[in-house]
Amino acid sequence: MSLKQGRFVERTVVYVGAVLVFLLVAFPLYGVVLTSLQREEDVRSTNVNFFPTYVTFEHFAEVLRPGHIVPIREAMTNSIVISALTAVVTVTLALPATYALTRLRLPGRRFIIAALIAVYLFPTLLFVLPIYIQAVQWGLTDTFQGLLIPYVAFSLPFTIWILRGFLESLPVEIEEAAQLDGCNQLQLFTQIVVPLMRPGLVAGLLMVFILAWVEFLTPLLFTSDLKILPVSLGLYRSTYDIKIGQLAAAAVLTALPVLALTTLFQRMITEVITAGAHR
Amino acid sequence: MIQSVPQQVASLPAGSHRVGLHPRTRFALLLVAPALLVVAAVYLYPAALTLVFSVAEVDLATFGVDRFVGFQHYLRVLRDPTLQAVAGRSVYFGGLVALLTLVLGFAIALLLSRPFIGRGLLRVVVLLPWAVPPVVSGVLWGQIYAAEYGFLNGFLRALGGEGRTIWLGEPTQALHALIIAEAWRAMPLSALFLLAGLQTLPDGIYEAAALDGAGVLRRFRDMTLPLMMPIALPVLIFQFVAASKAFDVIYVLTRGGPGNGTTTLNYLVYQQAFERLEFGPASATAYTLTILTLLVIGVFVFLRWRLGVRSGETAA
Structure with a gap:
């Protein structure tokens, strides 16, 4: 086989592979979008259509109507508030901790870092059980705080891990120079490190927001009140008895904000994830 | 990963050794304390409590320990064929x-x-x-x-x-x-x-x-x-x-x-705890899953090591 033929074969394999991967990964998403845009009788037909001949937004209009059994509008508002709050609180807690664990002299530093990774080995339910009991005893179920505490706690180790990747990639010389210029420890942290960490903080906020948005187990156990229902649980509620088209529309609405964020910030998210792989 | 902490750079103000800790260390503790408190409250304490629950019967009225039953819950996973199937399936x-x-x-x-x-x-x-x-x-x-x-x-x-x-x-x-x-x-x-x-x-x-x-x-x-x-x-x-x-x-x-x-096993923890309210068995199942996970990781690492030895590869 000549080099030219080899190139041709290689290129064919690449494009066939690319199309296959695209179909495999994207089809489930396409399927739910398609369902949300078709009339109910066509959705339920055994004559499954893979390509639409028309498009209808009736399911979206229905699901977004106030008073619909799936409170998707309220749930989305709740989720925006809870996810944003979780992101801000988590990053605020994680940032100073990351700095101390990465750059400062701290007894047991290695142990703490190892422990933060080790919690990941335990099933979440192992921690959730006592937290649930405590929440019941303190009357924290069905409250924003009751949701916020586990949300923040469960994303904290992960966030410290992300921020550490960023901090380690910053040259320590800048901090050393600032110290020589007479910065005290607090100034060094607030005026030098925090501004340098800004891209990392944005990435951290983004990742925690997404993870809080998709969280399901915590709201499942900690909320029953419709007033604070986050969107993932709201959607789940709708799986009881509802038109399939409407369920698909609700699913699309639930996924849309995080998928939009992921598409917009794909590069940043990929960098955060792969930075972890290098360590 | 090289940690270069320039300790000699910071000139320490006099009288800062009152607590016996280096002031830089004290500052570091201050920064890490809030996060560690959250971690302790939401990971450490619950993990300890679940461990206690796993060898006990839990009183549902008080959520306290009713009586200790030893490793009974764990042994059930080892003996009960249904639970063995669940573990294998996991x-x-x-x-x-x-x-x-x-x-x-x-x-x-x-x-x-x-x-x-x-x-x-x-x-x-x-x-x-x-x-x-x-x-x-x-x-x-x-x-x-x-x-x-x-x-x-x-x-x-x-x-x-x-x-x-x-x-x-x-x-x-x-x-x-x-x-x-x-x-x-x-x-x-x-x-x-x-x-x-x-x-x-x-x-x-x-x-x-x-x-x-x-x-x-x-x-x-x-x-x-x-x-x-x-x-x-x-x-x-x-x-x-x-x-x-x-x-x-x-x-x-x-x-x-x-x-x-x-x-x-993970789903069983949920069923036991939140559908049947059997907190003791649920805790034991959660720990069984953890132990099983560690065992499998151990097997992975061992296999990798064996493969490395056979192909004459030098450790990285």
Whole structure:
């Protein structure tokens, strides 16, 4: 086989592979979008259509109507508030901790870092059980705080891990120079490190927001009140008895904000994830 | 990873040694304390309490320990054939999801590591399942597996098949349907980890090998695969741990059924704790899952070590 033929074969394999991967990964998403845009009788037909001949937004209009059994509008508002709050609180807690664990002299530093990774080995339910009991005893179920505490706690180790990747990639010389210029420890942290960490903080906020948005187990156990229902649980509620088209529309609405964020910030998210792989 | 903390640089103000701690250390403690308090309250304390619960009967009125029963709950997992099946299923589920995401992720990473038209788009698409809320994942896979109007059966009919299978109606099929759904959502992380790994491989040796006449397949078999082994193992472990903790997809698609055909240890913890309110057994199941996870990781590491020894590879 000549080099030219080899190139041709290689290129064919690449494009066939690319199309296959695209179909495999994207089809489930396409399927739910398609369902949300078709009339109910066509959705339920055994004559499954893979390509639409028309498009209808009736399911979206229905699901977004106030008073619909799936409170998707309220749930989305709740989720925006809870996810944003979780992101801000988590990053605020994680940032100073990351700095101390990465750059400062701290007894047991290695142990703490190892422990933060080790919690990941335990099933979440192992921690959730006592937290649930405590929440019941303190009357924290069905409250924003009751949701916020586990949300923040469960994303904290992960966030410290992300921020550490960023901090380690910053040259320590800048901090050393600032110290020589007479910065005290607090100034060094607030005026030098925090501004340098800004891209990392944005990435951290983004990742925690997404993870809080998709969280399901915590709201499942900690909320029953419709007033604070986050969107993932709201959607789940709708799986009881509802038109399939409407369920698909609700699913699309639930996924849309995080998928939009992921598409917009794909590069940043990929960098955060792969930075972890290098360590 | 070199920590260069210039301790000599900071000139210490006089009288700062009152507490006996270096002021830099005190500052560090101050910074790390809030996060550690949260971690202690939400991880350490609950883990300890669950450990106590796992050897006790829990009084549901007070949520306190009613009486201690020793390792009875643990022994039940070892003796009861139903629970043994659940444990085995957990390992099978986690292992197969991990393996699937590894193979798929590696193929995708290889693809994305070379330039082609549309690569930018594919990079975005490949990441998307990671951000799909698990419940949405449940809904969309539910539509794929649905018996009457599902896409999978529709596709099979379009190919001329019968297309009447009730995918989630039979335990073994349902389990594998869940494995595929979970692998779909977990695949992006594997692909990205492996892609990052591929990009760390030196280009020079490839060029040298190509000049020496090594074809694409030989370069892949003799260079890419062995070089990627050290990266594949952490990915496998990561995905195994993640998959053995899968909850949402099981809850939304099958609720552990039919029968208990898709009940894994993690799902059993939920059933015991929140459906049957058996906090003691639930805690023991949670710890059994943790121990089992550690054991499997141990086996992975051991196999990797054996493989390394056999191929005469020197430790990195």
